Amino acid sequence: MTITRLGFNLTLLSVALLNAAAAVNAPAAPPARDDFTVHPEVADQLRPIFQKLKDEKMRFGYGGADALYRTDTEPVIQNDDFDPGRYSFELAGKMKQAGFNGLMLLFGPWRNGFGELPRLEKAVRFWAEGCRRHDLSLMVDIQFAQNAAAYRRFHAGTDLKIHQAVCPNDWKYWEEQILERCLITAKVAKDFPNVLGAALDFEMYIKDGANYPGPCFCDACFAEFCRRTELSSPVTLKPTQRQEWIRDQQRLLQYMAFMEWKMAETCSRLEKAVHAVNPDFVFAYLPFFEWFPGSTRGLGTPSQPVLVGSEMEYSAGFSPAVAQRTARMKDEGYPAL
Numbered sequence: 001m002t003i004t005r006l007g008f009n010l011t012l013l014s015v016a017l018l019n020a021a022a023a024v025n026a027p028a029a030p031p032a033r034d035d036f037t038v039h040p041e042v043a044d045q046l047r048p049i050f051q052k053l054k055d056e057k058m059r060f061g062y063g064g065a066d067a068l069y070r071t072d073t074e075p076v077i078q079n080d081d082f083d084p085g086r087y088s089f090e091l092a093g094k095m096k097q098a099g100f101n102g103l104m105l106l107f108g109p110w111r112n113g114f115g116e117l118p119r120l121e122k123a124v125r126f127w128a129e130g131c132r133r134h135d136l137s138l139m140v141d142i143q144f145a146q147n148a149a150a151y152r153r154f155h156a157g158t159d160l161k162i163h164q165a166v167c168p169n170d171w172k173y174w175e176e177q178i179l180e181r182c183l184i185t186a187k188v189a190k191d192f193p194n195v196l197g198a199a200l201d202f203e204m205y206i207k208d209g210a211n212y213p214g215p216c217f218c219d220a221c222f223a224e225f226c227r228r229t230e231l232s233s234p235v236t237l238k239p240t241q242r243q244e245w246i247r248d249q250q251r252l253l254q255y256m257a258f259m260e261w262k263m264a265e266t267c268s269r270l271e272k273a274v275h276a277v278n279p280d281f282v283f284a285y286l287p288f289f290e291w292f293p294g295s296t297r298g299l300g301t302p303s304q305p306v307l308v309g310s311e312m313e314y315s316a317g318f319s320p321a322v323a324q325r326t327a328r329m330k331d332e333g334y335p336a337l
């Protein structure tokens with residue numbers, strides 16, 4: 001009886017609230033949510049370029065664009081002198097002879113000129129020509145979290161001091177440093193069909209660590225989570241207390257899911273912006289499957305899957321763990337090759 005009455009009263013209250021909302025015609029607030037599951041997209045046919053990659057397999061060698069372009073007798077590039085006519089790209093030729101069909105070259109860190117934004121187009125054209133001469137494809141490797149000084153800082157939500165890392169969800173960083181480089185690569189790919197796309201190297205070569213120590217509790221991430229889940233934190237809560245407070249609220253797993261969902265959203269924003277310009281642009285990422293949870297579903301689509309690199313074989317070779325990850329990608333419908 002009591003339950004019925006409570007339900008009845010709540011129903012009346014709901015109707016009253018709905019009427020009140022309709023009466024003032026309030027703008028819709030972002031929907032509250034407690035489920036941040038990143039769902040698979042509907043399966044689709046691969047675009048021809050991705051089918052070709054799947055059929056032919058990528059046998060790529062990885063290296064630094066700034067270190068491998070010349071022999072000992074060829075000159076060092078000075079300033080903007082990216083003239084492929086002066087170079088033999090001997091190493092690329094050797095890679096081809098050895099059975100490789102492409103190079104994945106790191107254009108960065110930005111201090112050496114190859115990865116700096118004002119020079120990147122020339123540098124990519126330079127290597128695109130070098131690869132074309134030896135019938136090799138090229139993937140432009142972009143290092144995540146470099147050049148991050150001007151952007152919002154990651155915060156662990158604890159006493160841990162992290163000074164170097166960018167917030168993984170800071171779209172301004174992604175737009176100005178990652179998207180910009182992808183669009184330059186896409187522009188060069190119009191003239192050089194052997195330029196396939198970009199590999200995002202998520203292994204962060206910064207002094208605070210190669211990966212994040214946990215979810216980001218910076219002002220923006222924490223506020224967005226609280227807003228979406230309709231959670232109110234005490235005004236006295238310090239940034240260094242945020243992780244503990246979320247844990248006390250039994251919300252840590254939900255916060256991790258939010259991070260994954262947010263990463264998928266950010267990567268998807270990048271993917272859509274680049275594929276709007278060139279739908280055949282190939283994304284890859286390193287170093288392992290789901291190094292940043294959410295990145296696979298964000299960067300890949302069913303018809304344009306992301307290529308997932310694996311550095312696990314560096315010293316150990318192919319192992320059951322690699323086979324398990326590959327099987328999981330397939331079984332759980334990840335848009336990945």
Ligand SMILES: [Zn+2]
Nearest residue numbers: 167216218221
């Ligand atoms: Zn953040």
